[in-house]
Amino acid sequence: QGSQKRSNSTPETPRPKRTLSSRSPYALFSPNSFSPSVTPSQKYTSRSSRGEVVASFGSVQGPSWSGRSGAGCTPKLFGVPEENLTKSYKFMFQKALDVREVLSWRIEELGDVLKNHHHLEEFASVLLPAQEPVTVLGQIGCDSNGKLNAKSVVLEGDREHSSGGQIPLDLSELKEYSLFPGQIVALEGTNSTGRMMVVSKLYEV
Numbered sequence: 001q002g003s004q005k006r007s008n009s010t011p012e013t014p015r016p017k018r019t020l021s022s023r024s025p026y027a028l029f030s031p032n033s034f035s036p037s038v039t040p041s042q043k044y045t046s047r048s049s050r051g052e053v054v055a056s057f058g059s060v061q062g063p064s065w066s067g068r069s070g071a072g073c074t075p076k077l078f079g080v081p082e083e084n085l086t087k088s089y090k091f092m093f094q095k096a097l098d099v100r101e102v103l104s105w106r107i108e109e110l111g112d113v114l115k116n117h118h119h120l121e122e123f124a125s126v127l128l129p130a131q132e133p134v135t136v137l138g139q140i141g142c143d144s145n146g147k148l149n150a151k152s153v154v155l156e157g158d159r160e161h162s163s164g165g166q167i168p169l170d171l172s173e174l175k176e177y178s179l180f181p182g183q184i185v186a187l188e189g190t191n192s193t194g195r196m197m198v199v200s201k202l203y204e205v
Helices: 095-116
Strands: 130-142 155-157 166-170 184-191 195-201
Touching: 095 130, 095 184, 130 166, 130 195
Parallel strands: 166 195
Antiparallel strands: 130 155, 130 184, 155 166, 184 195
16 A cells, blocks of 8 residues: 655646536636626827817817017016025925924013013022022923823923023922923022922913
């Protein structure tokens, strides 16, 4: 009783493929069985209806345009030359320094609004120790990558008064507050050690 030798399939002697029977589902549900008279699609470049008008509206077809004595005209910029693009420009491209300039200008602008609305005195620096209550200006930040909570709130001072320095905030003396990262606020409090500011009042925009 010898075992039957398995036939080797090589590129020189390929194994014969089994033909699909008529009862196979692939033969029953094939594109040929559903649409046996399908015509092959024409190539896009060899189409014969290129430029053909399919539908039109109105009676004027192809109006002609003509100019008078405009051969030597030269276009001129409308408006201030600094506000017009005369060379290639990177669209949606921002430098980090430009973004910082806009944010600093925004802090100064809202600082003036806070000062006029709440009748505040001149802003102090967040980096200098102060035994008496002082008013500082800056934006809310977080000391870590986690979510903002009462223990992780820092104030990034403005560039004009605080040179962009940061200081942690102690919010335990405030009855209620609602802060978010990036919020521009003015604070009144004491900074006795120069390392943490105990906030007593919060002025929002």
